Amino acid sequence: MPAACESVLEDIEDIVSAEDLKPHDRQFVRRNVFPKVRKRNSQKNVQADDEPPSDSIIPGVQKIWIRTWGCSHNNSDGEYMAGQLAAYGYKITDNSAEADLWLLNSCTVKNPAEDHFRNSIKKAQEGKKKVVLAGCVPQAQPRQEYLKGLSIIGVQQIDRVVEVVEETIKGHSVRLLGQKKDNGKRLGGARLDLPKIRKNPLIEIISINTGCLNACTYCKTKHARGDLASYPIEELVDRAKQSFQEGVCEIWLTSEDTGAYGRDIGTDLPTLLWKLVEVIPEGAMLRLGMTNPPYILEHLEEMAKILNHPRVYAFLHIPVQSASDSVLMDMKREYCVADFKQVVDFLKEKVPGITIATDIICGFPGETDEDFQETMKLVELYRFPSLFINQFYPRPGTPAAKMPQVPAAVKKQRTKDLSQLFHSYNPYDHKVGERQRVLVTEESFDSNYYVAHNSFYEQVLVPKDPLLMGKMVEVNIYEAGKHFMKGEPVSDARVHTASITRPLAKGEVSGLTEEFRRSPQNGTNGKAQPSAEIPVKTRLSSWMALQLPWQQEGGGLKILSVSLALLAVLVMFYYRGMKTEL
Secondary structure, eight states: OOTTOOSOOSSGGGGOOTTSOOHHHHHHHHHTOOOOOOOOOHHHHSOSSSSOOTTOOOTTSSEEEEEEOSOHHHHHHHHHHHHHHHHHTOEEESOTTTOSEEEEEEOOSSHHHHHHHHHHHHHHHHTTOEEEEEEHHHHHOTTOGGGTTOEEEOTTOGGGHHHHHHHHHTTOOOEEOOOOEETTEEOOSSOTTSOBOOSSTTEEEEEOEESBSOOOTTOSHHHHHOBOEEOOHHHHHHHHHHHHHTTOOEEEEEOSOGGGTTTTTTOOHHHHHHHHHTTOOTTOEEEEOOOOHHHHGGGHHHHHHHHTSTTBOSEEEOOOBOSOHHHHHHHTOSOOHHHHHHHHHHHHHHSTTOEEEEEEEESOTTOOHHHHHHHHHHHHHHOOSEEEEEEOOOOTTSGGGGSOOOOHHHHHHHHHHHHHHHTTOOTTGGGTTOEEEEEEEEEOTTSSSEEEEOTTOOEEEEOOOGGGTTEEEEEEEEEEOSSOEEEEEOTTSOOEESOSSOOOOTTOOBTOOHHHHHOTTOOSOOSOOOGGGSOGGGTTGGGGGGOOGGGSTTHHHHHHHHHHHHHHHHHHHHHHHHHHHO
């Protein structure tokens, strides 16, 4: 024992001397102890800017890049997702490199589209980007190996994209793949009045239904979109009205099969179209999307009348896929070649000049040389001005993938032969010299012209005069190519403007009214919900509740006030806790 120690402690109790406070005295003193609140420089904690710190992981401020593959229905879904994210506060960017998260909206129709989708996922992961997957590929096959651990939003859940992105940014993996139902009945999908960012502010894409009634043996989309589910007519008309009020001058109706519209809700396509043409303003146009032969056959008379309407393009996309009845049977297309010819012949007679577009699959399993020659004869007969030629790709999980396949070299040659036939004729040569009325809606790919369409939805290139954009003008056709005509505006002709409302700027969110913009406190629910759960009057206003504090006016001061209030509450609970111990 060291010499410094004058005594030995027998027990820990010996540490307490006679002068020390006894336990009773210590308890008495504790009653008179009050916690001291440290003063802080409030100005030091207030951000000089409304933006949060650059290293913040708080959702709602990141940059998002959206890539969409596939049909106009998929493009419409992409526009809705972009609009909701922008309304919440996220920044939608065209620069994939600067984005914090990639939202990849996929197409499952053909192998090449899925290959691009898969490669984009890999590229995002290599670039340390957060990833959210959407569209038909993950909906149809969510358990694929390359999708493991990634967030997925289903095709009927796009109204919840904010939630999925928010959780993904936090580092979580979320999957929403369910269907929307009302009293057990499947709905068309997310509601139509959601915010959106139109890729082209002049064109509104409206999905009138989702899914279809067919079971084509080659189709993977059916696995994703499911059976037919139509939107009510009044909702579609309301969406069209809203679009025209926002400066839109052209509406595209889209779905997996527009001809089947309404069969699940006791109505039909002509009934919808007649309601829509009532609200189309002068100078605006309506384009009808793809319809399969079986369902349009039932409404040929009415459809001819509608397609002759001056504000409806005389255009119809009717896929034939093959001119061989045996191949059509193997495809389970539910019509024969004679049915297709009946539709085309009737419409050509009743709607003079109508444009009929069609699709053809080359090399479907079991297709013989004779079968293919029948298809070649059909194209030679009708000389379709718009023809989508597709080499057959077996999609996983489809009946056609299990059938004996046509050799790849044969499929490739047939595709080449049909393409050569298609390019052997020029459908617009006879129109040189005509005077046509066209609606100008976009810019050409080479940026040298504006793109317009005449009443038959034939492409007409016009000079890049900003005064023409969004207007219906008259032009003289002076040149024709395989896929286009060129027109010079007539100087003395009347110019029609579809709407007195200025179109939204590119990237501007649709569906946000001025009142909605001025009142960020409107709304009571910050989470996206199925339409049945949100009253109509609060649907749009509820999106403003998604703004974060620093996005609102005076956001920095609000954060300081809330922080001080929370500190006061904590002090109160601490003091009460000490009294309880006593």
